[in-house]
Amino acid sequence: MADRVGTRLPTVVDVAAVAKVSRQTVSNVLNSPEIVAPETRQRVEHAIAMLGYRPHASARRLRTRKSSTLGVRLDPVQNGISGAVLDRFLHALTEQADAFGLRITLFTAADQRDEVRQFQRLMDGADVDAFVLTSTTLNDPRIDWLADKGADFVTFGRPWGRDLDDPACRWVDVDGRAGAAEATRGLLERGARAVAFLGWPLVSGTGNERRAGWREAMTGAGVLAPRDLAALDLVTEDSVPLATEVVQRLLRDGVEVDGIVCASDSLALGALMATDSRIPVVGFDDTPVADAIGLSSVRQPVETIAGAVLRLLRTPTVDGAPASAHELVQPTVVWRDGRTRLSPV
Amino acid sequence: MADRVGTRLPTVVDVAAVAKVSRQTVSNVLNSPEIVAPETRQRVEHAIAMLGYRPHASARRLRTRKSSTLGVRLDPVQNGISGAVLDRFLHALTEQADAFGLRITLFTAADQRDEVRQFQRLMDGADVDAFVLTSTTLNDPRIDWLADKGADFVTFGRPWGRDLDDPACRWVDVDGRAGAAEATRGLLERGARAVAFLGWPLVSGTGNERRAGWREAMTGAGVLAPRDLAALDLVTEDSVPLATEVVQRLLRDGVEVDGIVCASDSLALGALMATDSRIPVVGFDDTPVADAIGLSSVRQPVETIAGAVLRLLRTPTVDGAPASAHELVQPTVVWRDGRTRLSPV
DNA sequence: CGGCGCTCTTTGATCGATCAAAGGCGGCGT
């Protein structure tokens, strides 16, 4: 316990000496306790506690050829608002990784090509033995590369454009479709009739899912004719001013709207400004901004996602078809009373 | 280059064989190129490139007893808004760490006591050989512990309550005083006369610095009598609704205010709502929220800070007094036109 | 009583790199 600076840290040999067993037995107590006789085990455990022994991570990694470390890319702060989900996810992942005996090391990359280069680097140095990818895109080159190399990885986000049931690429994602549908139904229940959807251009798999959820809920409710629905289907890039513009144009055209479901909180913010906060709006991702201004938003359960990612990583990848190679988790809508009014100056 | 899965990665021995030198020479080319004859070096470098060799990180760490890894605590998402600076900082740190040959591993902790426990764990496992602390507090127990152990660390945030010049605890911080002063002067230049300050209770070193900056600028301008200044010095916890309340009370009391400098964007948001966005407000930390609603804010140059932290870490700690054991960097005010009006519903 | 199987523990080798120190060799002074 008394470990002055400079004193060598205890090793298996030290523990073995104290417990009067061999170093391998100490190792066994740590890695496969069940094969050690109870009495011996207790003696070793006592010695370990006594010396405050901790296995030397690098030595173990060298021998086992496993780093027990996950590589996670820290994405560049995008628009600054939507990055929040990934931050929450990273936090949840870090918190839970410990329980799985995993560590997390970060890296950054300028783009997807650069990210692949980083993968190579980290794998070559045996720094990490698995990756967690976020923000998957359509035909994501990173996934192809990793799958091709036979690397161990799980994505947060579906591998859009690939076979979703392929056990070679395991993934966890949020059911954005269900989330958008619930948000839409929520607005309808609160008295809205013409609920619009403001989302991203079609290249985004995530965005399309959310749009589909809205369409499904609207069609299911049967409050509008298909042609009226088409007019309420808005598209723009993820930016506050652009969203404001699109919604203002809709209102100027005299289209009836009494609720808007958005694919992100940024878009929702823009929509709120366009409508002077007079129409209920629901955002997506429940970012700090939504909380601060009292905007309703669809919340992704990052803790659940992180847990699922880690569980999938633990299941072997080469073995016969794993029970589940992916998981779709359900989001929930956080309803807020919109206690702040936003309007353009 | 052609590295099929399962093929053993090349080692120093493989490189040595190809280059027709010994393993140690290969090691020398990597670690002290200057002692290797140019011709030999070139041959080795060629072999390295040819085989796509990368040193095995764990093996190197085992031998050198250095992990070249920084431990960074991923703070719990606090109010959700102010955490943004730390996220930006973490990103900058990760990006630049690479150039210093350092990796970053994350960990979480419930509180400061728990964080110390994590320090111990990581040091025992030789997982990291230095820490970067964030969010320092008055008489921070973490700093005492690390300094006592002689651990290698640098804090982002001054070690409040300790000798700031003590080379044993190196730190980097933003000159919040200068930032607040500049924000205040900016408001005065823009025509304001009675600029208020909304900050945190006195226990916060950071908060007090910012308050001092405001006071300094106001006194320097000489636009108000000291007693009038005291009335404009507002205090509350870091929360949007509490900020709204405090500012509303001030207005109700009939105090003249035509500008407010806040210790955080959360407080600024609350202030904006209280004043119906009619009085110019400046926040602190330039969070995504500020950007989204067009709020002016004092921006901390996280890239500069990250660079300074890494530079300080590189300087040895035991050696004779290092040139500089700390660094104070200057923030800048990002002026925005407040294109969004916020008001309570 | 020898042999066999079982459970538990020990021994020798190894992972891939670096440290410390020894070795080879040409040049130069005496």
Next chain:
DNA sequence: ACGCCGCCTTTGATCGATCAAAGAGCGCCG
């Protein structure tokens, strides 16, 4: 010619753990 020095390269040992296989102790059976 000899020896010494510097420069560069090689050799042997080591970091701390785990793997693979051998060894010890014991009970049971023929």
